[in-house]
Amino acid sequence: MGNGAYGIDVFAKHFSVAAYDDKCMTADWSDLVPETVAEMGPGGGIGAGLAALVFGAKTYYTFEGDLRSMQLDAMVALNEIIFLVNNGYVPRNSQSPEIARGTEKPPVDDEWGPLDGDIRFPYYHYEPFAAEKARARIPAIVAAIKGDNNSEASIKRITRWHEGAPNDKLFDKIDFVWSHAVMEHVASVAPCYARLTQYIKPGGKQSHQIDMTSHSRTEKYNGQYAWSAYELAASNGQHHVEDIINGLAPTYHKNALEGFGNEVTFNGLRRGTNGIEKKHPECTVPEEEVDVAGQFIQVMKR
Secondary structure, X not given: OOHHHHHHHHXXXXXXXXXXXXXXXXXXXXXXXXXXXXXXXXXXXXXXXXXXXXXXXXXXXXXXXXXXXXXXXXXXHHHHHHHHHHOOOOOOOOOOHHHHOOOOOOOOOOOOHHHHHOOOOOHHHOOHHHHHHHHHHXXXXXXXXXXXXXXXXXXXXXXXXXXXXXXXXXXXXXXXXXXXXXXXXXXXHHHHHHHHHHHEEEEEEEEEEEEOOOOOOOOOOOHHHHOOHHHHHHHHOOOXXXXXXXXXXXXXXXXXXXXXXXXXXXXXXXXXXXXXXXXXXXXXXXXXXXXXXXXXXXXXXX
């Protein structure tokens, strides 16, 4: 399985946690996907955005993604997504058959543990009528991939979106935005959260999965916290700007998001084992968060 399956998995994880309530047990899941969604830093493919369009979204904004170079990959991913939906694809590492059938609710846990491997997504509504809805959307999505945006499917790229003056056409425009393993690579995190909050509608949500590890730069998964500020900067200097690690704590992300007028609706922390014994004196990460390997946080704009 390639970018299509990964796209379903990523979108399913972020959206289902944001939308999960009693409606997911009774409603057609495709009716729950909001019209306007966005992804920050989709990297080498827009599979998650395509999954959102297949599942019912009408407009997908990609912040920084290069649509021209992604066009061929996008067609391959879209074909894979449709094949998987037609064949009842279940997001990888999903929950039990009882939950799949909708006869049981997934456990709600303040810790991120269950969410790391268990993707809460109402995939039990992958029934023929749902697959038929998805198939009916394909021509519009194909047209959008080729640059012909339309009333049923639009793909829009926003570059340098967090720099300079904001795009007032995007104010209060987006229903739902996600980032997946992106925010740990951003040098200026707070301005990004501020701009995203401007672009999201009141009541809309942001969802961020953040990798807090050293990205295999150290023997210990959290070895970056044993570095001085100079050592971290020197390590980042050996990598492309898109691959830096900022070393920020979960509390930093939470406080920044709240500070711009958002209410935290989910904040899960995945903790690692056998990490460093002591952080560097210059490290500003709180002692109680040094062992955190990942954060999954969602907020709603007030």
